[in-house]
Amino acid sequence: MVLGRVQLAFCVVLFQTVLYCDGQFERSNYEMSPLPFPTCRADNLECLRRSLRTFFFLMDSGKFGMKPIDPAIINSVALALPEQQMSILLRRVNVTGARWTKLTERRFNLKSGKSGVVFHSDLHVTGQISLEVAGKEGPHTAFITMDIHGAETNITYPWTIQRGIDNEDYIVIGPERIAVRNMRIPTYFLQPNVPEAYIIDETLQAKQSILDHFSNEITAALMHSIIDNFRLFSTKVPIKHYYKYYE
Numbered sequence: 001m002v003l004g005r006v007q008l009a010f011c012v013v014l015f016q017t018v019l020y021c022d023g024q025f026e027r028s029n030y031e032m033s034p035l036p037f038p039t040c041r042a043d044n045l046e047c048l049r050r051s052l053r054t055f056f057f058l059m060d061s062g063k064f065g066m067k068p069i070d071p072a073i074i075n076s077v078a079l080a081l082p083e084q085q086m087s088i089l090l091r092r093v094n095v096t097g098a099r100w101t102k103l104t105e106r107r108f109n110l111k112s113g114k115s116g117v118v119f120h121s122d123l124h125v126t127g128q129i130s131l132e133v134a135g136k137e138g139p140h141t142a143f144i145t146m147d148i149h150g151a152e153t154n155i156t157y158p159w160t161i162q163r164g165i166d167n168e169d170y171i172v173i174g175p176e177r178i179a180v181r182n183m184r185i186p187t188y189f190l191q192p193n194v195p196e197a198y199i200i201d202e203t204l205q206a207k208q209s210i211l212d213h214f215s216n217e218i219t220a221a222l223m224h225s226i227i228d229n230f231r232l233f234s235t236k237v238p239i240k241h242y243y244k245y246y247e
């Protein structure tokens with residue numbers, strides 16, 4: 001039974017914690033009482049979805065020093081296509097919609113004890129796009145608005161539980177691996193309506209992998225920020241405030 005296995009995983013980890021616990025983690029005493037979290041069993045997806053909404057709300061209010069990610073500004077994303085002798089750059093990228101990221105799947109006991117989540121996001125992106133082709137005049141520049149529909153992100157990470165000096169248990173998350181898959185090709189439009197924009201438009205139409213690449217880079221950058229925020233959160237909030245170990 002799946003439920004039994006999940007509990008077993010937690011027991012094993014807790015057992016290791018007791019063995020290796022060194023309590024050397026420095027933690028400030030946050031006032032925890034009014035945290036609006038539902039405490040979830042790790043396998044209760046519906047509960048975790050509500051919990052994720054709460055986490056995103058706290059993240060966007062900058063709680064525990066977390067960095068708000070909606071809107072998120074990404075300085076630049078570059079793509080070089082050596083065969084076409086072409087390079088494309090997005091600048092001053094403004095991404096909104098990350099706060100409505102949905103949890104689709106939660107995974108345990110992956111290879112080498114890793115855990116994982118699958119997220120689903122719809123993102124709205126604006127920025128400046130410039131295209132440069134070697135040996136031609138340029139660069140061509142326009143303003144781009146892009147909608148990423150249903151980017152699926154598969155995040156896996158190693159984790160352990162550590163006992164803090166306050167005698168509470170905290171989750172420690174190791175380096176994450178992120179794989180992004182677009183369910184649909186992003187839609188976009190360019191402004192203003194001038195020949196420069198037509199040239200960029202033709203290039204994007206001819207090679208849809210360009211949009212796919214930008215969409216993946218932008219989504220992955222956001223997901224790294226979300227995990228970094230969770231790392232901060234989980235060193236400050238004891239597990240018991242958001243996970244239930246046992247029924």
Ligand SMILES: *[C@@H]1O[C@H](CO)[C@@H](O)[C@H](O)[C@H]1NC(C)=O
Nearest residue numbers: 071072073093094095096126
């Ligand atoms: C990013 O976009 C949002 C929504 O369109 C807007 O409210 C915000 O001011 C923009 N931020 C910057 C720095 O341009």
Ligand SMILES: *[C@@H]1O[C@H](CO)[C@@H](O)[C@H](O)[C@H]1NC(C)=O
Nearest residue numbers: 110116118154155156177179
């Ligand atoms: C997510 O990644 C893990 C590990 O790389 C893999 O086993 C799994 O099949 C992937 N899941 C999806 C939905 O892509």
